[in-house]
Amino acid sequence: MRAFTYERATSPAQAAAAVAKAPGARFIAGGTNLLDLMKLEVETPPHLVDLRDLGLNKIERTSDGGLRIGALVTNTDLASHDRVRRDYGVLTRAIVAGASGQLRNKATTAGNLLQRTRCPYFYDTDQACNKRKPGSGCAAIGGYSRQLGVIGTSQHCIATYPGDMAVAMRALGANVETVDAGGATRTISLGEFHRLPGDTPHLDTVLKPGELITAVTLPRPVAGTHVYHKVRDRASYAYALVSVAAIIRRDGTGQVAIGGIAPRPWRVEAAEAALPQGAKAVTARLLADARPTKDNAFKLPLVERTLAAVLAEVKEARA
Ligand code: SF4
Numbered sequence: 663m664r665a666f667t668y669e670r671a672t673s674p675a676q677a678a679a680a681v682a683k684a685p686g687a688r689f690i691a692g693g694t695n696l697l698d699l700m701k702l703e704v705e706t707p708p709h710l711v712d713l714r715d716l717g718l719n720k721i722e723r724t725s726d727g728g729l730r731i732g733a734l735v736t737n738t739d740l741a742s743h744d745r746v747r748r749d750y751g752v753l754t755r756a757i758v759a760g761a762s763g764q765l766r767n768k769a770t771t772a773g774n775l776l777q778r779t780r781c782p783y784f785y786d787t788d789q790a791c792n793k794r795k796p797g798s799g800c801a802a803i804g805g806y807s808r809q810l811g812v813i814g815t816s817q818h819c820i821a822t823y824p825g826d827m828a829v830a831m832r833a834l835g836a837n838v839e840t841v842d843a844g845g846a847t848r849t850i851s852l853g854e855f856h857r858l859p860g861d862t863p864h865l866d867t868v869l870k871p872g873e874l875i876t877a878v879t880l881p882r883p884v885a886g887t888h889v890y891h892k893v894r895d896r897a898s899y900a901y902a903l904v905s906v907a908a909i910i911r912r913d914g915t916g917q918v919a920i921g922g923i924a925p926r927p928w929r930v931e932a933a934e935a936a937l938p939q940g941a942k943a944v945t946a947r948l949l950a951d952a953r954p955t956k957d958n959a960f961k962l963p964l965v966e967r968t969l970a971a972v973l974a975e976v977k978e979a980r981a
Pocket of ligand 1: 779781782783784790791792793794799800801802803810818819820822863
């Protein structure tokens with residue numbers, strides 16, 4: 663690990679300013695991804711700004727009946743919150759499907775959104791990787807790509823966003839609240855938050871340098887059956903090959919996001935109109951632009967089958 667300097671932030675705007683003025687500086691909260699990346703020298707920030715004293719750890723009702731989740735709320739606290747369990751069940755189910763109990767005790771809401779890809783070449787500093795070192799190439803293209811993306815990818819990067827929590831948040835229609843170094847705030851739709859790689863795969867999100875996530879908001883609860891299905895190589899402590907977050911209403915309509923297949927939680931609102939027709943019709947629209955590799959083409963039928971299993975589970979629950 664390289665040497666770095668450290669400070670504890672005193673306010674969100676001061677934290678944003680501290681990171682903005684030190685090139686390469688990073689925020690640190692739970693550190694469950696960043697510290698691993700620093701030990702491997704995949705990331706070498708010269709300065710860390712610790713957010714733990716900022717008080718961004720509250721879960722509150724919004725004026726329109728939704729929920730505001732502070733950036734530093736831990737995954738454990740969010741998943742076990744009474745209102746989340748009752749009204750946003752897909753979110754609780756997605757969070758507990760991720761990582762391990764110990765990691766969820768430390769991992770935060772904002773950090774979970776910002777976790778970096780688990781592409782194996784990204785973690786191996788001897789390999790070409792445009793995301794880690796822009797312009798160096800992509801060892802995954804033509805390499806081992808079984809776990810990587812099938813849609814939203816580019817000729818420069820085929821990595822996936824690896825998390826579970828954000829897939830449920832995308833299905834729920836979440837927004838991300840931020841503050842920048844000048845104290846200006848803005849709200850970003852989670853659907854726009856993670857960038858597609860294009861020719862700048864080193865940029866994971868639309869955040870500006872120093873821009874700090876302060877909260878995630880959820881709209882009013884969506885009535886219906888909440889399901890999260892995660893297909894993975896091991897029964898626990900493994901990233902999704904494919905996951906489906908779904909809220910299905912009594913009339914068969916609903917909201918669906920897919921994980922494990924793209925650089926962002928993948929939701930195509932227009933595809934949801936086909937939900938009453940079944941998984942095949944939805945998947946055809948969701949994956950119309952898919953470009954799998956020969957190693958991961960199996961993910962296309964896996965999306966359809968996983969969604970079919972979700973719809974069958976909903977039907978059975980209501981029988
Ligand atoms: Fe790097 Fe992306 Fe290629 Fe993986 S897929 S090696 S993260 S550029």
